[in-house]
Amino acid sequence: MTIAIEKQDVTTSPFIEVRNVSQVFRTTTRGEVAALKDIDLTIREGEFLSVLGPSGCGKSTLMRVIAGLVKPSSGDVLLRGTKVEKPGRDVGVVFQQAALFPWRSVKKNVLLSAEMLGLSKDVADERAEQLLDMVGLGHAKTLYPYELSGGMQQRASIARALLHDPPLLLMDEPFGALDALTRETMGLELLRIWDQSRKTVVFITHDVNEALFLADRVLVMAARPGRINELIEVNLPRPRDLDVMSTPEFGETAKHLRHLLGARTGE
């Protein structure tokens, strides 16, 4: 008699597990702040997860905990089953401000992590060139940050975060400082990059439309204490363009998200 052994399906096994994570900050002015309380979350490999919530609900803290930049007060984070204890090579991070070094050219900025991680110079150099082409900055490699628009600076910081080819990209309100039009264009660009590189992306925003337009799932957080309000599946077809925002499905889901955030919708 033969016994059938089920093969493990790697595509559905959890990539990141956030298990019962709480984070308390002791402050001098506000006493104890419960930035995160009992967060349980599984992130699938290759998915695009948007994290949506009002200011102060713990989005950045959650991202820092996942990145290993902050050790949670309790609970833990597993990446492919291994506990995250410190920032590792598996993660690339993009912040709201591009934080490029003004004295380094665009390409030298992108090469920063190669130097920090001790990657081979030739390999890193070729990758930097490819990434700069991918984010549409092939023509701007030798420019300095002050010569770039805000959108271009953010493209450079995305290329920098991808240089060491991390499977996970964490983005904390990366387009928050950009005007509405540039923001939409960057969203489209990001989906194109995601489609090409198949990273797992955790994208933090407080913009309902942006969260919905980009994501496979939207995690909605609530404040005081920072916790999960709801996790919704987004079933909009891909590839997406901006027209998807005018569909009834988009409108309905956006309305639901606004209700969750407690916004007055005029009804």
Ligand SMILES: Nc1ncnc2c1ncn2[C@@H]1O[C@H](COP(=O)(O)OP(=O)(O)O)[C@@H](O)[C@H]1O
């Ligand atoms: N290092 C810190 N020390 C003290 N309080 C903090 C610290 N970081 C965050 N907080 C507090 O924790 C809460 C959540 O912050 P944060 O994660 O930055 O929220 P969000 O990114 O959603 O705006 C806020 O009340 C914030 O003031």
Ligand SMILES: [Mg+2]
């Ligand atoms: Mg934040």
